[in-house]
Every structure is written in C-alpha cells, then in structure tokens.
Amino acid sequence: xxxxVLRLDGVRKRFGxxxxxxxxxxxxxxxxxxxLIGASxxxxxxxxxxxxxxxxxxxxxxxxxxxxISDPRVHADRVRAxxxxxxxxFNLFPHIxxxxxxxxxxxxxxxxxxxxxxxxxxxxxxxxxxAGKAREYPDRLSGGQQQRVAIVRAIATNPELLLxxxxxxxxxxxxxVEVLDLVRDLKNEGTTIVMATHEMAFARxxxxxxxxxxxxxxxxxxxxxxxxxEPREDRTRxxxxxxxx
Amino acid sequence: MPASRxxxxxxxxxxxxxxxxxxxxxxxxxxxxxxxxxxIVWITIINTPxxxxxxxxxxxxxxxxxAWPRVIAGLWINVQVLFFAVIGVLVLSVLLATIRTLRGPxxxxxxxxxxxxxxxFRGLPLIIVLFLxxxxxxxxxxxxxxxxxxxxxxxxxxxxxxxxxxVFRAGIEAVHPSQRLAARSLGxxxxxxxxxxxxxxxxxxxxxxxxxxFVAMQKDVGLISVLGVVDAVRAAQIETAxxxxxxxxxxxxxxxxxxxxxxxxxTDWYTARLRAREQMGSLV
Numbered sequence: 001x002x003x004x005v006l007r008l009d010g011v012r013k014r015f016g017x018x019x020x021x022x023x024x025x026x027x028x029x030x031x032x033x034x035x036l037i038g039a040s041x042x043x044x045x046x047x048x049x050x051x052x053x054x055x056x057x058x059x060x061x062x063x064x065x066x067x068x069i070s071d072p073r074v075h076a077d078r079v080r081a082x083x084x085x086x087x088x089x090f091n092l093f094p095h096i097x098x099x100x101x102x103x104x105x106x107x108x109x110x111x112x113x114x115x116x117x118x119x120x121x122x123x124x125x126x127x128x129x130x131a132g133k134a135r136e137y138p139d140r141l142s143g144g145q146q147q148r149v150a151i152v153r154a155i156a157t158n159p160e161l162l163l164x165x166x167x168x169x170x171x172x173x174x175x176x177v178e179v180l181d182l183v184r185d186l187k188n189e190g191t192t193i194v195m196a197t198h199e200m201a202f203a204r205x206x207x208x209x210x211x212x213x214x215x216x217x218x219x220x221x222x223x224x225x226x227x228x229x230e231p232r233e234d235r236t237r238x239x240x241x242x243x244x245x
Numbered sequence: 246m247p248a249s250r251x252x253x254x255x256x257x258x259x260x261x262x263x264x265x266x267x268x269x270x271x272x273x274x275x276x277x278x279x280x281x282x283x284x285i286v287w288i289t290i291i292n293t294p295x296x297x298x299x300x301x302x303x304x305x306x307x308x309x310x311x312a313w314p315r316v317i318a319g320l321w322i323n324v325q326v327l328f329f330a331v332i333g334v335l336v337l338s339v340l341l342a343t344i345r346t347l348r349g350p351x352x353x354x355x356x357x358x359x360x361x362x363x364x365x366f367r368g369l370p371l372i373i374v375l376f377l378x379x380x381x382x383x384x385x386x387x388x389x390x391x392x393x394x395x396x397x398x399x400x401x402x403x404x405x406x407x408x409x410x411x412v413f414r415a416g417i418e419a420v421h422p423s424q425r426l427a428a429r430s431l432g433x434x435x436x437x438x439x440x441x442x443x444x445x446x447x448x449x450x451x452x453x454x455x456x457x458x459f460v461a462m463q464k465d466v467g468l469i470s471v472l473g474v475v476d477a478v479r480a481a482q483i484e485t486a487x488x489x490x491x492x493x494x495x496x497x498x499x500x501x502x503x504x505x506x507x508x509x510x511x512t513d514w515y516t517a518r519l520r521a522r523e524q525m526g527s528l529v
Contacts, residue, residue, distance in 0.1 A: 052430055081432025091427035095445050105431035108441065157432070 003066050004029045005161050005192045006051065011060035011070075013046055013216075020046045022216040023060065028161070028194055033187050035207035035224065036196045039239065043216040044196035048163045051194070052085050064161065081109045084154030084162045088169050090146045092138040092153070098125070099134040102153045110157055117156075124152045128182055144175030148182055155186065162186065164195035168202075180206075200243050204228045212236045305492045312484040312493035319480035320500050323466045326398050326476070330462065333402035334409050341406060342413035343439065359410075366407035371468060375400045379472040397469030405462055412454050416447030453519065456512040463505045467497075477501070 006028040013021040021043050028034050036044040049055040051062060053069060053076045062070045069079045092101050099121055106117040125131045128148045130141075138146055147167055154162060164183065168176045180202050187193065187206050197203055203210055204224050211221040212231070220233045231237045253261075290296060344352070344359040366374070378400040379393055420443050428438035470479035477497045484493035 054426060054430065077429075077432050077434045080430055083430075085427075085430040087423065087427060087430075089423060091423045093424065093427070093442055093446075095449065104441065105433065108437055109432040153431070 002030070003063065005032070005065060006194065007063040008047075008051075009061040009063070011047075011050060011062060012058045013043075013050055013055060014058055020216050021050070021057070024213075024216075024218055026211065026218065026221075028192060030192055031190045032209065033191075033193045033207045034195070035203035035210045036194065036213055037198075037200070037203060037210060037239075038213035042213040044213055045165050047213070048085070048165050048194065048196055051161075052083055052163060053079055077109070081105065081157060082160050084157065084159035086147070086150050086154045086162070086164045086167045088166045090138075090143075090150045090170070092146055092150055094138055096137075097134070098130070098136055098138060098141070098149050101138065101149060102156050105153070105157045121152070121156055124156060125149070127185075128152055142175060143171045144178045147171060147175075147179045151179070151182055151186075155191070160192065162191050162193045164193060164197070166196050166198060168197070168199055198243075200228060200240070212239065214239070301490075303491045303495055305490055308484075308488055308490045308492040309496050311488070312481065312496055315480040315484055316477050316493060316497050316500065319475055319477035320497070320504070322394060322474060322476040323469075323501075324504070326394060326401065326466045326469060326474075327463060329398050330401040330405065330466065331459065333398070334405045334462070337402060337406040338409035338413055339444075341410035342417060343444075345410075345414055346417055346439065348435065363407045363410055366404050367411070369404070371400070371404045371465060372471060374404050375468060375471055378403065379469075393472040393474045394469065397472050397474055401462065401466065401469070405458065405465075409455065409458055412451050412458065413447060415454075416451035417443055419450050420446045453512060453516040456508060456515065460505050460508050460512065463508065464501050467501065 004027045006026070008024050008026040011021055011024045012019070024043075024047060026034070026047075036047065038044055046055060050057050051064075051069075057070055060070070061068055064079060064082060067074060067079070092098075093104070096104070099118060102121040102125065103114070103117040106112040106120070107114055112120075122131055122134060125134055128151070130145060130148060130152070133141055133145065133149075138149065141149065147170075151164075151167070167183075168179055171179065176199070180199065183193070183195070183202075184206050195207075207224045209221060210224045210227045212219045212227065212233075212235075214235050220227060220231060220236045222232075227236065228240065231240060293299075341359045341363065344355050345363075347356055375397060379396040382396060382399075417439075424442055424446065425438055428442040429435075433441065467476065467478040470476050470482070473479070475483070477500060481493035481497035485491055
C-alpha cells in the first residue's frame with residue numbers, strides 16, 4: 001500500500017508561552033483536498049508553515065510520503081521543492097517578469113533548461129488565461145491575476161502537495177471567483193491540496209474533507225458536506241454559526 | 246494626447262485658460278525675483294572694503310589661464326582614481342554586505358571579520374587611512390613598488406567600502422521577509438534566494454543613497470594629493486605657490502563641481518522617478 005502524501009503525527013508547536021499547535025494528527029491521501037477552517041490564531045497557517053519547514057516543530061513527526069521531514073537530517077530545500085506553497089499576499093518577486101517568476105524554481109532548483117521551463121510555464125499561464133501577461137512585471141497585474149500567477153508558480157514544478165494559505169483573503173470580492181475557479185480545476189486534475197480558508201462555501205464545494213481547528217487542536221474533521229451542515233461538536237457549531245449568518 | 250483635439254466642455258476650457266495664466270504668472274515672478282536677488286548679492290559683495298584684493302588673489306583671469314593645463318591634467322588623474330575606486334568599492338562592499346548576512350556557525354569568523362572591518366573603517370578618518378596605507382603599506386615590501394596613486398586608490402576603496410556595505414546591508418534588510426519566505430518555499434537555498442531574489446531588490450532600493458555616496462567620493466579623490474600625487478588639488482597648490490595667487494584653487498574647485506554635477510542631477514532625477522512611480526502620478 002502506498003503511504004499517504006502527508007501524515008502529521010502529534011505535531012506540537014509553541015511560540016514562547018503560547019501553544020499554537022497542541023498535538024495535531026492529520027492524514028492526507030493522494031488526490032485529497034483538505035480544508036482547514038477555524039478562527040484567526042487557531043493554528044491553520046502555522047500548520048502549513050510547519051509542513052513546508054518554514055517553522056520548526058517542537059514535538060511529533062511530519063511525513064511526506066515515506067520521508068520523515070521533521071528529521072533535522074533531511075535536506076530542507078529538497079523537501080520544499082516537493083511542496084508548492086501559495087501565500088495570502090501572493091509574494092511574487094516584483095523585480096522579475098511573470099514568466100521568470102513561474103520558471104524560477106524549475107530552472108534553479110530542478111535544473112530544467114530555460115526553453116523547456118518556459119514552454120511549460122506558458123502552457124500553464126495560458127490555461128489560467130494569463131499567457132498574454134507573461135512578459136509583464138507583477139505590479140501591472142490585478143490582485144486576482146497576481147494570485148493566479150502565484151498558484152501557477154507553485155505548481156510549475158509539479159509538486160506532490162500544494163499548500164494554500166488563505167489565498168483569497170487579500171483579494172477584492174469580485175476577484176475571489178477567478179482564483180477559486182482555478183483551485184477547482186486543480187482539484188479536478190487530481191492535485192493533492194491542503195488549504196487554510198475562510199471561504200466556507202468554497203470549502204463545501206471543493207474540499208473532500210474539512211478540518212476544524214480551535215486553539216491549536218483538531219476539534220472535528222469529516223466530509224465537507226457533513227461537517228459544515230451537521231457538525232457534531234458544539235465548538236464547531238458555534239464557529240460556523242458566526243460565519244453562516 | 247488626442248484629448249485636445251476632441252471637443253472639450255466649456256468648464257474644462259475655462260480651467261485650462263486659468264491654469265495657463267497662473268503658469269505664466271509664476272514664471273514671471275520667479276524670473277524677476279531671481280534677478281533682484283542676484284543683483285543685491287552682487288552689489289553687496291563688490292562694495293565690501295576688501296573686494297579688490299580678494300578679486301585679484303582669487304579671481305584673476307590670467308592666473309587661471311596659466312594654471313589651467315596643469316590643473317586639468319591633474320583632474321584626469323582624479324578621474325582615473327575615481328574610476329578604479331568605484332569598481333573596487335562596489336565589489337568589496339557587496340561582498341562585505343553578503344558576508345554579514347551569512348548564517349551558520351562555520352561562517353562566524355568571516356562574519357566577525359566583516360563586522361570589525363566596517364566598524365574600523367567607518368571610524369577612521371579618511372586622511373589617516375591615506376597616510377597609513379600610502380606610507381605604511383609600501384614599507385612592507387610585500388608587493389612591488391607601486392605609485393602613490395595606486396595606494397591612494399586602495400585607501401579610498403577601504404574607507405568607502407565600509408560605508409557602502411552598510412548601505413547595501415540596509416537595503417537587504419529592507420526587502421520584506423515574505424520575499425525570502427517565498428523564495429525558500431520554492432526550494433531555493435539561502436545563497437540562491439539572496440542572489441536571485443533579495444539582492445536585486447535591495448540594490449534598487451538603495452540606488453539613490455549609493456549615488457549620493459558616489460558624489461561624496463568624487464570630491465574625496467582630491468585628498469590623495471596628501472600622498473604627493475599631482476592631481477588637480479596638488480597641481481593647484483603648486484601653481485598657487487608659484488604665483489602667490491589663490492585663483493588655481495578656485496579653478497580646481499569649479500572643475501570638481503562640474504565633474505560632480507551630472508551625477509548630482511542624475512541622482513535627483515532617479516529619486517524623483519522612483520517617487521513618481523510609488524505615488525502613481527498623484528498630485529501631492
């Protein structure tokens with residue numbers, strides 16, 4: 001049996017005196033789309049940053065397929081190259097063109113020749129309707145376009161896992177749709193995704209599973225439709241009530 | 246703009262006429278006030294009791310013409326020194342700034358050395374560095390005998406690199422941490438993130454400050470004259486001593502200003518352009 005793409009085993013993380021993650025267990029199978037929901041400060045973003053090795057965990061283990069990536073002996077840069085990440089603020093590189101943003105990791109980390117990398121990048125940009133913007137600098141694009149470029153940049157290296165950290169939170173409402181449509185497409189192609197989100201409707205539509213975090217622990221997890229419509233836990237119900245009214 | 250050929254409302258036409266009138270008025274006022282100001286300053290100076298003596302010993306046309314060939318030949322030396330010093334400073338200061346951002350225990354000695362270097366050479370007056378390097382280092386006889394011009398250039402590089410590396414370091418730190426985060430999350434290592442993502446943005450941020458340091462260096466190259474190099478300053482000194490007339494200093498000074506002006510203007514233009522880009526063409 002192939003191991004799951006991602007497995008968290010009793011993951012703990014503290015910042016000073018605050019425990020941000022208090023023993024999180026989570027398994028993400030191939031082609032799964034898992035949505036992390038919860039209030040600000042519930043630990044969603046920290047969880048994603050721990051998986052991407054941008055934060056060091058204080059206890060537990062994180063497995064990416066059969067690699068224990070919480071082992072200090074693993075080559076962190078190689079692990080990060082296997083994971084795509086999209087940030088809330090896009091974080092595109094403003095001094096290089098869109099196409100160079102997209103091909104940077106392919107060329108510099110995977111050592112793919114420029115011509116091949118650019119062909120792939122143009123194909124991906126074309127699919128999100130941005131091939132015409134390939135030679136522009138990021139600041140000439142709208143927020144929604146920038147975020148779509150950021151997603152393309154994250155998937156250009158064909159990562160095994162895609163992490164999306166509240167990718168629509170910095171966007172104007174009318175731009176949210178174009179970004180979410182792209183994520184829906186990725187799901188349909190079988191991309192394995194873990195996303196922190198505030199878009200409950202979207203989580204219900206796209207996620208296979210929803211995980212509700214509160215105070216750094218998983219309070220409840222289950223199929224999206226069930227958890228969002230008939231949550232079992234009072235805390236989940238209270239949280240959702242605030243959102244859905 | 247095709248806008249002027251289209252039909253425009255009367256209100257806009259009125260506004261344009263008003264703005265044109267205001268514009269013409271401002272030009273006229275500034276012209277008149279400049280003339281008045283210059284005349285007042287001029288009259289005040291030429292009516293001071295010592296003006297005739299000062300004019301003879303500082304603004305003597307004949308002395309200026311006589312000193313010109315020597316001073317201009319000296320200035321050429323300054324330009325050469327400046328050219329090599331700028332290259333040296335850019336290389337050394339980027340190196341220093343990068344070393345100071347290295348992490349990991351193995352780099353500690355280098356990091357400490359770079360920090361000590363910037364502390365030392367920002368504290369030392371340039372003139373002392375010139376004396377120590379210009380008269381001290383050749384004494385080691387480590388290298389074949391080099392000219393005073395060579396050692397003067399080295400002294401300038403040593404001092405200015407310490408300042409400029411701090412400017413670069415400030416620029417590196419001014420690049421938002423999220424940029425480094427994004428670079429690392431793509432799998433780039435520390436060195437690649439610095440080289441490809443952070444440094445290019447840092448350089449853009451500090452370019453106006455760097456250009457200003459360049460202007461400062463442009464006149465400090467005159468200090469190599471203390472080593473006996475016959476640059477513009479030294480040449481002026483020689484001419485002054487020969488004629489008991491200070492005009493050659495004025496000539497050298499004016500030449501240095503002329504040398505610096507293009508860079509000063511360029512700095513102003515570039516800074517204004519950066520500001521315009523950030524304000525996106527707003528009025529204030």
